[in-house]
Amino acid sequence: MKKKLDIAIMAALKAGKCVMEVYKNEDFEVDFKGDDSPLTKADLASHKIIMEHLKDTEIPVLSEEGKDLSFDERKNWDKLWIVDPIDGTKEFIKRNGEFTVNIALVIDQKPVLGVIYVPANNTLYYADENGSFKTSAVTPDSSIKMISSKSEKLPIKSDRTVFTVVASKSHLSKETVDYINELEKQHGAVDRISKGSSLKLCMVAEGAADEYPRFAPTMEWDTAAGQAICTFAGKTVFDYKSGQEMIYNRENLLNNWFLVK
Secondary structure (H helix, E strand, O other): HHHHHHHHHHHHHHHHHHHHHHHOOOOOEEEEEOOOOEEEEEHHHHHHHHHHHHHHHHEEEEOOOOOHHHHHHHOOOOEEEEEEEEEEEHHHHHHOOOOOOEEEEEEEEEEEOOOOOOOOOOEEEEEEEEEEEOOOOOOOOOOHHHHHHHOOOOOOOOOOOEEEEEEEOOOOOOOHHHHHHHHHHHHOOEEEEEEEOOOOHHHHHHOOEEEEOOOOOEEHHHHHHHHHHHHOOOEEEEOOOOOOOOOOOHHHHHHHOOOOO
16 A cells, blocks of 8 residues: 555656646636536646556546546446546636645545645645655655655644634535534634635644535545545544445545535
């Protein structure tokens, strides 16, 4: 597993470098997918780099920017990579820096390894059975040894006293607002933090937030890496419909509502 984690980390760092080259170009092009979400040159370039790194693992890849794969093709995969070359494309377009590169390894429908790289501020989150970790000030040229030596294990101890909820910056639904209002009745004052992309899962994993309710659409590649990081930090991603931990490589790749705590 260690070798696969190292490969995923290097893939995320190199993809992040490519993403930032586009991000810093004032004239980057915006296209649109069938669902009208923005698609940039960076998405496709990041996808290509990640695929190059992962191909030697001989494990199939489900990527947001990959070819459409029917359930008939996927249903017998007991192991797969789930990749989002840029999670938070809307945040990328807004240039607020809150976008990530997500790579997860899923075995028997459960995320067992996760890497989330935040290229705009050089922060890396990663997890496997040895735990979840955060490293700041990484670069695309950072070695695995350097990353390991500067990593903090999650969750990070906090002196926070107010119950804190993190929610979507671009997709805040009425149901989410209602849920947070209910939390205020239980806990009194509640700090609300808005974040883009999979950073919300990372905030719960590291202890910067207590809960992340998501009562709006997401896809498997939006959450798989973050779920691994939460799981190995002792947190849980509950599927609201099943009442169980969220599982992956489903026939329908659209996630149900979920709660991270």
